[in-house]
Amino acid sequence: MLIGHIREIIRHPVKSFRGENVQRTRVMGYGLYGDRSHAFLDNKRPGKHLTITQFPEMVRYGATFTGEETLDKYPQVKVVTPEGRVLEWGDIELQKEIESKSKRKISLVEYSPINVPVGAIEEEHLHLVTDSSVEKLKELWDNNEVDYRRFRPNLLIELENKMPFVEESWFGKRLKIGNEVEIEVKRHCERCMIITVDPDSAERNATLLKTVVKKRENHFGVYASVIKTGEIKVGDEISLV
Template sequence: MLVGHVQEITRHPVKSFTGEQVQKTKVMGYGLYGDRSHAFKDKNGKFLTITQVPEMVRYQAVFSGEEALDHYPEIQVKTPSGNVLTWGDTVFQEEMDQLLKQEASFVEYSQAHIPLGAIEEESILLVSDASIAKLTELWGKEVDGRRFRHNLVLSLMNKKPFLEEKWFGKRLQIGDHVELEIKRHCERCMIITVDPTDSKRDPSLLKTVVKERKNHFGVYASVIRTGEISLGDQVFLKD
C-alpha cells in the first residue's frame, strides 16, 4: 500500500555533529551510507556526544565526494566561525582539542565495522511530516528537525500525526529496492533540548515530549534490504 514519499534524507558523517541533507544515498546494512562512521571517544572509550559537549552540534560535517564502498569521501567540517576544516588534519585536531577540553581519540569505522545501530538502538531513525507539525503545535514553537537527528522524514498521504508508531513489526519498501522493518519508539533525551544554531538549551521541548508523547518521538527501523534511495521515492507499507 502506498503511504507517502521521502521528503528528507539526512546522514551524520560525524556522531553528534550536525549532519547533511542529501538528494540520494546508499542504504547499507548498518543504515545510511557513512552515518555515524566517525566519532570521538574519551579516555575510557565512551563516545563523546552533545550530552557532554553541547557545542558539538554547531559543527556540520559533510562528505565532499562520491560514495565509495572501499573508502569514505573526505569529510569537510564547517565550524561555528564559518571556517571549513578537513577531518583528521592538524588544524581540525587543534580545534577539537579546544572544543572537547579533554583527552579524546578520533574514531573512524570502516564500512565493514560500523556498529550495527550506530544511532544507539537501530539502523535508521524516521519520522513523518505530520508528526513534526503536531509537535510544533504541542510545543508552541517551530521545531527544528535537526534537534531530533533523524535520518528520514516521510511525507505521508494520511496526515495523521504519529501514524508511523502504528507500524511496529511491519515493513516499508522505499523506491524499488530498499526495505526497512519498523521496530520501536525512539525514547528522547536531553539532546533535543540543544538548539543546533547556538547550542543553547531549552528544557521545555523535552518536557513537552515527556508530557504529551510519553517521551517518544520518531521510530527506529532496521535494514532488511539494501539499495539506493532518493528524495521523492515512493514509500509502501507491506503486509
C-alpha cells in the same frame, strides 16, 4: 499501501556534528552510507563517544562527504566550524579545537564503509520522523517552532494522510522505499537532552523535552532495521508491505 514519500535524507558523517542533506544515497546493512562513520572517543569515558550530551556545541559543526560513495574507502570529510573555518577530518587543528572547547582529551575513530557497528549510532539502523508528527509537536509545545533537526533523523517522511504519530502503528511491519530497499519498523525512539539543543545556536531549551515526556511519554520518532539494501533518493515512494 502507499504511506508517503521521502522529503529529506539526512546522514551524519561525524557523530553529533550537524548532518548533511543528500538527494540520494545507499542504504547499507547498518543504515545510510557513512552515517555516524566518523566519531570522537571521549578519553574521560573509555569506550564511549563524545556527543552533544557532553558538548552541545558539536551541533554547530557541519560535516559533509566531498566525493563519490565507494565501498573501499570514504570520500574525504569536510568540516566547517562554527566560526566558518574549513578543515578536514583527521586535521590536528580540528582535534585541538574540540579538545579545547570541550575540555576533554579525545581520539578519532573511523569505521569501514561496509561495517559501521550499531554501537556507533547506539540504536537501530535508521531513525524515521514524519512531517505530521513534527507539525503536531509544534502545537503540543505551546506553538513554538519545531525544527526537525533537533531529533537527528535519517529520513523525514512526508505522509499521504496527515495523521500525527501514525508511524507508531507500523511496529513489526515492513516498509518498502523506492524500488529496492526494505526496512522493518521496530520501536519508539526515547528522547534525551539532545532535543533541547538548538541545531543552529546550540542554546538549550529544556521545555521541549519536558513536553515530550509529559505529552508523548518521552517518545518521538521511530527506529527501523534494514532488511534489503539498495539506493534511495528524495521523492521515493514509501509503502507498507
